[in-house]
Amino acid sequence: MSENNQQDITKKVMDEIQEKGVVMRPRWYFIGGSILLVVGLTFSFVIAVFLVNIISLRLRIDVPFEFLRFGRSGLGPFLLMLPWPFLLVAVIAILTGLYLLKKYDFSYKHNFLIIAVITIISVFFSGVILDWIGTNQLLADFRPVRGFYREVLPGRDWVAGEVLEVDDNQIRIETLQGETVTILWDTAIIFPTGHVFKLGQHVRAFGEPKDGVLQAKGITTSSFLKRPTFYPRPHRPF
Amino acid sequence: MPKIKELRDEELVEYVRSKDQEQYREVVARYQEKLLRYAERIVNDRDAAQDTVQQAFIKAFANLKGFDVSRKFSSWIYRIVHNEAINLLKRGSKEVTVNPELWQMVSDDSDEGFEKALEDKERDKLLNDCLKEIPVIYRAPVSLFFFDSKSYEEISDILRMPMGTVGTRMKRGKKLLKQVYLAKARQNPFGG
Numbered sequence: 001m002s003e004n005n006q007q008d009i010t011k012k013v014m015d016e017i018q019e020k021g022v023v024m025r026p027r028w029y030f031i032g033g034s035i036l037l038v039v040g041l042t043f044s045f046v047i048a049v050f051l052v053n054i055i056s057l058r059l060r061i062d063v064p065f066e067f068l069r070f071g072r073s074g075l076g077p078f079l080l081m082l083p084w085p086f087l088l089v090a091v092i093a094i095l096t097g098l099y100l101l102k103k104y105d106f107s108y109k110h111n112f113l114i115i116a117v118i119t120i121i122s123v124f125f126s127g128v129i130l131d132w133i134g135t136n137q138l139l140a141d142f143r144p145v146r147g148f149y150r151e152v153l154p155g156r157d158w159v160a161g162e163v164l165e166v167d168d169n170q171i172r173i174e175t176l177q178g179e180t181v182t183i184l185w186d187t188a189i190i191f192p193t194g195h196v197f198k199l200g201q202h203v204r205a206f207g208e209p210k211d212g213v214l215q216a217k218g219i220t221t222s223s224f225l226k227r228p229t230f231y232p233r234p235h236r237p238f
Numbered sequence: 239m240p241k242i243k244e245l246r247d248e249e250l251v252e253y254v255r256s257k258d259q260e261q262y263r264e265v266v267a268r269y270q271e272k273l274l275r276y277a278e279r280i281v282n283d284r285d286a287a288q289d290t291v292q293q294a295f296i297k298a299f300a301n302l303k304g305f306d307v308s309r310k311f312s313s314w315i316y317r318i319v320h321n322e323a324i325n326l327l328k329r330g331s332k333e334v335t336v337n338p339e340l341w342q343m344v345s346d347d348s349d350e351g352f353e354k355a356l357e358d359k360e361r362d363k364l365l366n367d368c369l370k371e372i373p374v375i376y377r378a379p380v381s382l383f384f385f386d387s388k389s390y391e392e393i394s395d396i397l398r399m400p401m402g403t404v405g406t407r408m409k410r411g412k413k414l415l416k417q418v419y420l421a422k423a424r425q426n427p428f429g430g
Contacts, residue, residue, distance in 0.1 A: 030304035
């Protein structure tokens with residue numbers, strides 16, 4: 001390259017900086033960006049871990065997979081009982097976190113797919129462990145999130161408890177909250193574990209709740225887990 | 239005032255941003271030639287390369303306080319030029335596409351003659367002629383390695399990719415170059 005051409009580029013650059021009034025961005029702009037990055041990253045993963053913990057809690061209590069035993073007709077309630085909003089927000093939080101992680105200098109030095117897989121596995125196990133060690137019991141009494149636990153968590157369209165009375169096409173059960181619920185059924189009912197119920201047996205039924213009665217679509221004997229003591233009562237009374 | 243010419247790049251940057259912004263002139267002077275040649279190899283157009291480098295220098299100036307002086311300045315400024323060049327290619331869709339037959343010709347067999355050619359004094363011309371025929375994802379690392387004498391680590395920093403990927407792209411890039419070279423040689427066996 002000729003000397004003139006070199007000078008030409010230098011001159012053009014320096015002239016443009018002066019004419020357009022280009023100024024150096026202040027140092028706090030970059031420091032602020034780094035802080036926001038760290039905060040965003042931390043926030044995304046905290047949200048993701050918390051929601052995985054909530055999903056784990058819901059799966060433990062609602063046992064949606066138990067309804068797979070009802071065959072094809074159980075798929076609807078199964079899908080209904082999966083905590084989709086939590087799943088969706090958890091996925092968005094993880095994707096946001098991974099996007100921010102990609103902006104870190106170290107991330108390009110390694111295979112990002114491996115970083116992403118390790119991150120997702122870490123979030124998953126952290127969330128599940130958080131639930132197992134009883135974090136939700138503690139959080140349920142914590143005022144800022146108490147409302148969340150009481151309003152958002154209750155299961156829908158199902159009931160579980162101990163059989164008190166057996167009659168034709170109906171049983172009465174006592175739920176773990178101590179409420180008495182009548183479960184009715186018709187010919188369209190599904191009994192994956194048989195239709196003979198004994199007093200004291202634990203059952204789980206799903207269907208349409210109405211006026212303290214559950215019009216059941218399916219009833220199964222259940223080895224459901226005991227509800228955590230903090231778990232709120234169903235918002236629809238039985 | 240220190241002797242500007244004797245300062246290392248990183249020291250010069252620190253001096254520019256904290257004491258005398260006018261000395262950015264020296265930063266531009268140090269890198270313009272190398273960066274212009276690199277940009278030209280990426281965008282295949284001298285005028286576009288000049289615009290690319292100018293804009294890169296302006297951006298670098300605006301973001302100079304964000305540069306970490308514990309890192310290599312050359313990798314940082316090359317990175318900015320690379321991004322500008324890639325953006326230009328994306329805007330203008332000037333990226334070359336390789337003939338599928340050429341891809342099929344890429345084999346694992348080594349070609350000692352070609353490897354030797356890469357090492358001898360005519361390699362610059364040879365590479366210049368062939369380089370523009372290969373996709374930019376291979377052109378960039380091969381160009382940085384052979385023309386700008388960058389190490390794999392520096393290329394990794396400039397292109398923001400793992401070292402393993404740099405190695406893979408270098409290997410494939412060299413194979414493609416070899417095939418382009420052989421294809422050109424067949425088309426024009428008498429040279430010239």
